[in-house]
Amino acid sequence: QVQLQQWGAGLLKPSETLSLTCAVYGGSFSGYYWSWIRQPPGKGLEWIGEINHSGSTNYNPSLKSRVTISVDTSKNQFSLKLSSVTAADTAVYYCARGRDYYDSSGRYDAFDIWGQGTMVTVSS
């Protein structure tokens, strides 16, 4: 059974860099893309970006200039960095399993397994 466990700093000051890591336990790490998704308090879900085991990334254009997602295949972990944070970046951040890396059918169904979420607050 695949499980995602995430961690990282929960309180940041404006202009600092958000840093979160997600570990994947069980299942295939190389067989999927891995994503970060966030949810501001009382609001909806926003996809941030994804990475595969070889380090290939895709980012939401709205955040692309500030986001870096990286992977450590030796530990089955992937990480999110978001630079120059402001109060607007206050949110619960989730990691999630993305699309099947080997699926050649053109389908990109994703996010069937999620981490527990990390509340990140940006405040001076």
Next chain:
Amino acid sequence: DIQMTQSPSSLSASVGDRVTITCRASQGIRNDLGWYQQKPGKAPKRLIYAASSLQSGVPSRFSGSGSGTEFTLTISSLQPEDFATYYCLQHNSYPLYTFGQGTKLEIK
């Protein structure tokens, strides 16, 4: 960008009711759509993928339908544990995923 609009934004219903939530895409997205359920303080849970395929382990009272620009999530007989917020997600514009704004289902 493809916009996803859910309706209604909120809904009150009773246990045993049949409930339908709609998601409309700003352009055709084939059947590249999923439905997610989120309870307070919890991560979302996928219910439906490919518009109408039931995720393993999800009760059969949940069903999805639609193709193109209009999609529906139906709960055939509401149970107490179904009161939650529901989101649709499109992946037709991959690598950009877009969620709908959510529908909050409350107890009447």
